[in-house]
Amino acid sequence: MFTPATDANLADLRAALPDGTFKDATDSYLTEPRGRWQGAGTVVAPATTDAVSRILAYCNDHRIAVVPYGGGTGLVGGQLMGEGAVPLVLSLERMTAIRDRFPSENVLVVEAGAILADVQAEAERLGRHFPLSLASEGSARIGGLLSTNAGGVNVLRYGNARAQCLGLEVVRPDGTIWHGLTRLRKDNTGYDLRDLFIGAEGTLGIITAAALRMVPQPVRIGAAMMAVPSPQAALDLLGIAQGRLGDGISAFEIIHRQGLDFLAEVGPDVKPPFAETPDWMVLIDVGLPAGLSPDTALEDLFTEAVAADLVIDGVIAQSMADRAAFWKIRESIPEANRRIGSISSHDISVPLSAVPEFIARGAPVLAEIGHFRINCFGHLGDGNLHYNVFPMPGRNRADYEAERPAVKKAVHDLAHAFGGSVSAEHGVGRLKVGDLETYSDPAKLAMMRAIKDALDPHGIMNPGAVLRQA
Amino acid sequence: MFTPATDANLADLRAALPDGTFKDATDSYLTEPRGRWQGAGTVVAPATTDAVSRILAYCNDHRIAVVPYGGGTGLVGGQLMGEGAVPLVLSLERMTAIRDRFPSENVLVVEAGAILADVQAEAERLGRHFPLSLASEGSARIGGLLSTNAGGVNVLRYGNARAQCLGLEVVRPDGTIWHGLTRLRKDNTGYDLRDLFIGAEGTLGIITAAALRMVPQPVRIGAAMMAVPSPQAALDLLGIAQGRLGDGISAFEIIHRQGLDFLAEVGPDVKPPFAETPDWMVLIDVGLPAGLSPDTALEDLFTEAVAADLVIDGVIAQSMADRAAFWKIRESIPEANRRIGSISSHDISVPLSAVPEFIARGAPVLAEIGHFRINCFGHLGDGNLHYNVFPMPGRNRADYEAERPAVKKAVHDLAHAFGGSVSAEHGVGRLKVGDLETYSDPAKLAMMRAIKDALDPHGIMNPGAVLRQA
Numbered sequence: 001m002f003t004p005a006t007d008a009n010l011a012d013l014r015a016a017l018p019d020g021t022f023k024d025a026t027d028s029y030l031t032e033p034r035g036r037w038q039g040a041g042t043v044v045a046p047a048t049t050d051a052v053s054r055i056l057a058y059c060n061d062h063r064i065a066v067v068p069y070g071g072g073t074g075l076v077g078g079q080l081m082g083e084g085a086v087p088l089v090l091s092l093e094r095m096t097a098i099r100d101r102f103p104s105e106n107v108l109v110v111e112a113g114a115i116l117a118d119v120q121a122e123a124e125r126l127g128r129h130f131p132l133s134l135a136s137e138g139s140a141r142i143g144g145l146l147s148t149n150a151g152g153v154n155v156l157r158y159g160n161a162r163a164q165c166l167g168l169e170v171v172r173p174d175g176t177i178w179h180g181l182t183r184l185r186k187d188n189t190g191y192d193l194r195d196l197f198i199g200a201e202g203t204l205g206i207i208t209a210a211a212l213r214m215v216p217q218p219v220r221i222g223a224a225m226m227a228v229p230s231p232q233a234a235l236d237l238l239g240i241a242q243g244r245l246g247d248g249i250s251a252f253e254i255i256h257r258q259g260l261d262f263l264a265e266v267g268p269d270v271k272p273p274f275a276e277t278p279d280w281m282v283l284i285d286v287g288l289p290a291g292l293s294p295d296t297a298l299e300d301l302f303t304e305a306v307a308a309d310l311v312i313d314g315v316i317a318q319s320m321a322d323r324a325a326f327w328k329i330r331e332s333i334p335e336a337n338r339r340i341g342s343i344s345s346h347d348i349s350v351p352l353s354a355v356p357e358f359i360a361r362g363a364p365v366l367a368e369i370g371h372f373r374i375n376c377f378g379h380l381g382d383g384n385l386h387y388n389v390f391p392m393p394g395r396n397r398a399d400y401e402a403e404r405p406a407v408k409k410a411v412h413d414l415a416h417a418f419g420g421s422v423s424a425e426h427g428v429g430r431l432k433v434g435d436l437e438t439y440s441d442p443a444k445l446a447m448m449r450a451i452k453d454a455l456d457p458h459g460i461m462n463p464g465a466v467l468r469q470a
Numbered sequence: 471m472f473t474p475a476t477d478a479n480l481a482d483l484r485a486a487l488p489d490g491t492f493k494d495a496t497d498s499y500l501t502e503p504r505g506r507w508q509g510a511g512t513v514v515a516p517a518t519t520d521a522v523s524r525i526l527a528y529c530n531d532h533r534i535a536v537v538p539y540g541g542g543t544g545l546v547g548g549q550l551m552g553e554g555a556v557p558l559v560l561s562l563e564r565m566t567a568i569r570d571r572f573p574s575e576n577v578l579v580v581e582a583g584a585i586l587a588d589v590q591a592e593a594e595r596l597g598r599h600f601p602l603s604l605a606s607e608g609s610a611r612i613g614g615l616l617s618t619n620a621g622g623v624n625v626l627r628y629g630n631a632r633a634q635c636l637g638l639e640v641v642r643p644d645g646t647i648w649h650g651l652t653r654l655r656k657d658n659t660g661y662d663l664r665d666l667f668i669g670a671e672g673t674l675g676i677i678t679a680a681a682l683r684m685v686p687q688p689v690r691i692g693a694a695m696m697a698v699p700s701p702q703a704a705l706d707l708l709g710i711a712q713g714r715l716g717d718g719i720s721a722f723e724i725i726h727r728q729g730l731d732f733l734a735e736v737g738p739d740v741k742p743p744f745a746e747t748p749d750w751m752v753l754i755d756v757g758l759p760a761g762l763s764p765d766t767a768l769e770d771l772f773t774e775a776v777a778a779d780l781v782i783d784g785v786i787a788q789s790m791a792d793r794a795a796f797w798k799i800r801e802s803i804p805e806a807n808r809r810i811g812s813i814s815s816h817d818i819s820v821p822l823s824a825v826p827e828f829i830a831r832g833a834p835v836l837a838e839i840g841h842f843r844i845n846c847f848g849h850l851g852d853g854n855l856h857y858n859v860f861p862m863p864g865r866n867r868a869d870y871e872a873e874r875p876a877v878k879k880a881v882h883d884l885a886h887a888f889g890g891s892v893s894a895e896h897g898v899g900r901l902k903v904g905d906l907e908t909y910s911d912p913a914k915l916a917m918m919r920a921i922k923d924a925l926d927p928h929g930i931m932n933p934g935a936v937l938r939q940a
Contacts, residue, residue, distance in 0.1 A: 102821065102822075102823055104705065104706075104709060104822065104823045105821055105822040105823050106822075107821070148658065149658050149662075151656055151658075155655070155656060156655075160656065162662070163633075170913075172913060172917070176912075176913045176916070177913060178911055178913035178914055178917065179911045179913070180911065180914060182889060182891075183821040183822075183889065184819050184820070184821060184853060184889070184890065184891050184894070185625070185626075185819065185822070185851075185852040185853050185854070186621055186625060186630060186819045186849070186852045186853065186854045186891070186894040186895050187819060187891035187893070187894060188618065188619050188621075188669060188891070188893050188894060188895055188896065188897045188898070189891055189892065189893045189898055189902070189905075189906055189909070189910065190669075190898060190906055190910065190914065190915075190918050190936060191666060191669065191670055191674075191917075191918045191921060191936075192619075192632070192662075192665045192666055192668065192669050192670075193914060193917055193918070195662045195665035195666070196661060196662055196665070196666055198662065199658060199660075199661065199662050200661055200662075204661075215716070216712045216713050216716050217713075218716060219713075219714065219716070235574065236574075239574060242686045243686050243687075243689075244689065244759060244760045244761075245759045245760065246685070246686050246688065246689070246717075246757070246759050247716075247717040248759050287716070288759065289714060289715045289716050289718050289758065289759070289762065289767075290714045290715065290767075290770075291714075291761075291762050291766070291767060291770070292759065292761050292762055296761070297759075297760075297761060300760075300761070349654050349655065349656045349657060350654070351572070351575055351577070351653040351654060352572075352574065352575040352653075352655070353572055353574045353575050379656070381655075382655040382656045383654060383655050383656065384655070384656045419652060419653065419654070420654065421652075421654050421656070421657035421658070421659055422659065423657075423658050423659045424654070424656040424657060424658060425656050425658055426658065427658045428658070428659055428660060432659070435659075436659050436660055439659070440659065440660065441648055441649045441650065442646075443640075443642060443646045443647060443648035443649070444648055444650060444660065444663060445660075446646070447642070447648065447661075447663055447925060448660050448661045448663070450924040450925055451661060451921060451924055451925070453924065454920040454921055454923065454924035455917060455920060455921070466660060466661075
């Protein structure tokens with residue numbers, strides 16, 4: 001359907017675009033962050049929406065595939081095209097401006113290349129808070145975060161990336177620009193195109209700027225680690241916590257002892273929260289209004305939960321340093337996982353009440369395939385588990401090549417059987433196109449295909465991502 | 471593009487559908503709630519998703535227009551088709567079941583015909599809260615509320631109808647069913663079809679059921695009325711209130727003295743909150759976590775606001791009866807407006823920081839057209855104003871036929887000039903199709919048209935609503 005960019009095409013583009021638009025196609029653009037796949041392409045980094053528009057219009061006319069590129073941190077290959085005609089990789093890295101600040105409206109208008117940590121910092125400078133937060137925030141860019149509807153640790157309270165966005169500027173495949181950078185909180189004039197582009201993974205057009213929603217800074221912040229007897233107890237604890245503190249619960253993360261065992265085995269070095277590590281722990285983060293003490297609120301919660309046999313032990317942060325130490329444990333687990341080397345990693349979600357049974361049934365299902373270590377952790381408050389499967393001690397992931405497909409299928413089948421998702425927050429990219437086909441309702445797939453064909457009739461936008469190349 | 475249903479068509483449908491599906495086409499189905507327009511049509515009320523599917527498939531094959539009908543409370547004519555081939559009016563009134571309850575997940579699965587007040591009551595029975603709340607909640611149905619992305623008084627805290635929905639069951643125009651009733655909090659597998667159907671006003675398919683998000687019941691509820699010197703002071707007060715109490719601010723409504731004057735003039739009978747009615751008042755509603763007293767929180771806010779010259783006077787509810795009395799004032803204003811009879815009513819939104827200037831410029835712009843009374847009130851926290859224009863005393867709306875188009879255009883032009891919306895929460899329906907064309911970005915309109923053609927290729931779904939008939 002499309003052709004590789006010829007030298008003549010590239011010469012045309014060079015002539016039409018300002019100096020500095022073309023970049024060397026270094027490894028960082030063409031390698032998956034965990035080194036698992038390799039892409040290909042010519043790299044352009046336009047500095048303006050107008051330049052993006054000219055590039056897309058040209059590529060649309062000449063049927064050249066375009067792969068949008070943000071921070072390159074995606075874990076499902078959405079930013080890498082390794083098969084088919086060599087594409088143009090369009091990096092937003094030069095479009096990093098904060099275009100406008102409206103602190104009294106809690107709004108920032110930023111370009112798609114702005115790095116998440118910079119946006120967070122700008123919000124803090126304005127006395128506000130930008131609640132999207134995830135491990136790769138030092139390199140992930142707003143355009144990619146929105147295009148993948150990124151999640152992270154604060155979804156429970158603030159929602160995912162979609163919920164942080166009021167408006168978008170988008171360049172369509174034919175180069176026309178949708179000026180949708182509204183700062184309105186309410187606008188019921190027509191179809192919700194914003195939410196269609198958010199999560200479309202660059203397959204319908206390129207997000208070039210966004211009006212982002214900030215929130216007031218939580219006045220009183222606190223955290224606790226609590227040891228729970230079971231995942232069901234953790235869920236019941238969440239119910240009690242939300243009953244008492246409502247939206248004050250900012251994050252509710254579950255951690256299995258396997259994660260702490262991995263940390264002890266391979267690092268990074270962290271201080272375990274309990275003298276004796278329990279099987280299951282939760283990390284609770286609270287952000288409370290003026291007049292409420294996080295310590296007292298967490299102590300009261302602890303007392304009620306102990307009385308209800310939902311909590312065995314607990315540590316309440318006495319300082320911001322304590323809280324940071326709790327979060328360091330949680331945030332070091334993915335690195336420990338990487339050092340151990342997973343056989344298969346899964347970013348699944350199930351309905352909240354199904355979490356305990358999913359966990360209970362996962363281990364025996366996998367035991368039928370072989371002997372593994374399971375590290376199950378993640379955003380319990382959202383029903384989103386990172387359910388990752390590892391080699392037994394003394395072996396490594398390469399020893400399990402034969403079992404890997406069966407492991408992945410077993411975990412995904414199980415999540416699906418509970419009405420779950422096989423990609424809760426990482427997206428589809430190219431890695432999960434087959435999963436999407438396997439597990440999606442046919443009517444959903446048919447509508448997605450119809451929308452893709454309607455909005456990108458030549459199929460130039462990130463071909464092969466989300467939907468198989470037609 | 472489509473034809474009226476012939477007697478033969480109707481006979482086919484009667485034969486294919488259970489007894490009781492056809493209803494008399496009484497006035498309630500074919501009259502706008504304010505009596506402003508008249509529709510036409512044959513009325514069917516299928517009792518099951520399967521019956522909806524069979525009806526749509528037949529109509530799609532025979533090119534018969536279908537107008538989905540919920541509670542009939544819409545104010546923009548989306549539920550009434552008065553021109554073109556006489557359609558089938560498909561009422562969801564017999565699909566009112568609550569299919570499933572998941573209190574531990576804060577989820578209810580309900581059919582599209584469920585009435586909002588019944589859903590609210592069911593949530594309360596389960597010890598939860600369903601936060602969508604608006605004047606017509608006693609008759610508005612969930613399918614219509616989602617199809618129009620309804621707003622109301624709690625959007626500030628909880629978001630509009632879209633934010634209350636996790637998943638949908640939808641019948642497509644060709645009769646295929648999208649089984650998208652997920653209860654997942656996170657699911658990044660493909661395009662966001664849910665949010666596309668929400669707000670599409672029945673032009674892409676028919677919502678037959680929804681998985682709705684409940685929230686924990688706010689533990690401590692309170693309210694206050696405060697007199698403010700200006701709209702800018704009201705906005706600044708909102709900023710302080712959110713800084714102190716964050717999401718604890720559930721509603722923040724602005725009221726102009728004109729509303730209270732109308733109430734005094736024509737009723738309904740309410741007790742004015744202040745001995746001397748100020749020009750501007752705000753109604754603040756709070757829902758706070760355990761451990762915080764609404765009285766104390768509102769008193770502290772009042773004290774700070776008075777010191778900052780943002781508030782002149784205030785009354786804090788000392789009881790639920792006081793709170794109800796405050797809300798009765800706010801909720802009686804639309805009825806007083808109806809009794810006075812507006813020349814032109816507008817449901818506009820502007821960016822929050824533009825509200826004061828919009829209000830300041832509105833009066834002189836209208837004074838160039840004629841002499842009017844303006845009642846401006848609404849959801850200040852969302853930037854959503856009901857900016858309604860009324861006759862001078864002793865005259866009535868019929869005296870202003872000549873001025874009406876100029877009034878409407880002036881208000882809409884002004885909102886648009888501030889980057890605002892000409893339909894913040896009521897939708898487009900058939901009333902505002904021209905406004906949508908006038909004020910929308912062309913790229914947005916082109917994409918909407920492409921999506922409509924892709925998902926409803928024969929254009930049978932609610933023709934003429936949102937988009938002009940092709």
